[in-house]
Amino acid sequence: MSAPLASVVIPNWNGRMLLQTCLASLRRQTCRDFEIIVVDNGSSDGSAEMIQACYPEVRLIRLSRNEGFSRAINRGIRAAAGKYIALLNNDTEADPKWLGELIKALEQNPEAGFCASKMLNFFQRNLIDNAGDRLAFYGNITGKGEIDAGQYDRPRWLFSACAGAAIYRREMLMETGLFDEDFFAYYEDVDLGLRAQLMGYRCLYVPTAVVYHIHQATSDRMPARRFLFLQRNIVFVHLKNLPLKLLLKMLPAFLAVHLLVSLIYLAKTRDLKTVLSIYLQLVKNLPATLKKRQAVQKKRKVPAAYIESITGPFPSLSSLAARWLKKLFGPGKSRAENKTPAS
Secondary structure: OOOOOEEEEEEEOOOHHHHHHHHHHHHOOOOOOEEEEEEEEOOOOOHHHHHHHHOOOOEEEEEOOOOOHHHHHHHHHHHOOOOEEEEEOOOEEEOOOHHHHHHHHHHHOOOEEEEEEEEEEOOOOOEEEEOOEEOOOOOEEOOOOOEOOOOOOOOEEEOEOOOOEEEEEHHHHHHHOOOOHHHOOOOHHHHHHHHHHHOOOEEEEEEEEEEEEOOOOOHHHOHHHHHHHHHHHHHHHHHHHOOHHHHHHHHHHHHHHHHHHHHHHHHHHOOHHHHHHHHHHHHHHHHHHHHHHHHHHHOOOOOHHHHHHHHOOOOOHHHHHHHHHHHHHOOOOOHHHHHOOOO
């Protein structure tokens, strides 16, 4: 039996009800040359049993416990036989043309190493959920919450793809390495996207590849852990991947933003334990992160200016302070703000 053209890998943790919609939508795909792999992260809600009973075409990989998004995805990728590896969240419904459009985009654009989908809100389908990822200081989602009025209906080159609905060339993943399992969850796709860009691979946004997404259907069950992973992992992304010149340029403003976000969270939740855990884990993992950085930078093939062009611009600490002053005091009320141009 010949290998499938594509493999669709879906991580799952206690998402039985979500999976039924997701898997049913894959049965309706116009492209049929693909396999489905679900990696179950030790679910206790009968997810695995439902798959075996209702979706016998699915290859099921059962983990004994929740090992996180990154590790689950990697297990699925290693088991996949397809030329192309598509990733799909369990809280999605894929348009019938979704997979076929992503495959067509890769085949028609050999310079593309991976592609992003057009993700719409599952419940309000005229709202954008994701039209590609940016970086700047944090992983920023293009278009989130905007009314879909055709402004994101053209293919374009962008920084990275949300792994909730993306496709990757197998050979790219073999060269860049898979998702960083130390991330557990969050920003692992931004990390991989930046590593790929450093090695000369490009990401193409494919607006005809549509997916409807229930945003954070799983992560909303664990808000403190989600915040910890977000704040910790975005530091990993920058320290591991940014060329030194660019890293030094943006580091003061980035650290100021990072600290401010942590303080706002602390003021709202009084959850000092989570905030301390973030910085303790960063210190603990610093040697390993710097070792990873050495490996990443050895593979870099593009100049720092190119990386800044697809991720930035990174404002200086002074321009960032000017923005905050403007928000606090309004236009014309701060001399300091008037003297510092915003980037």
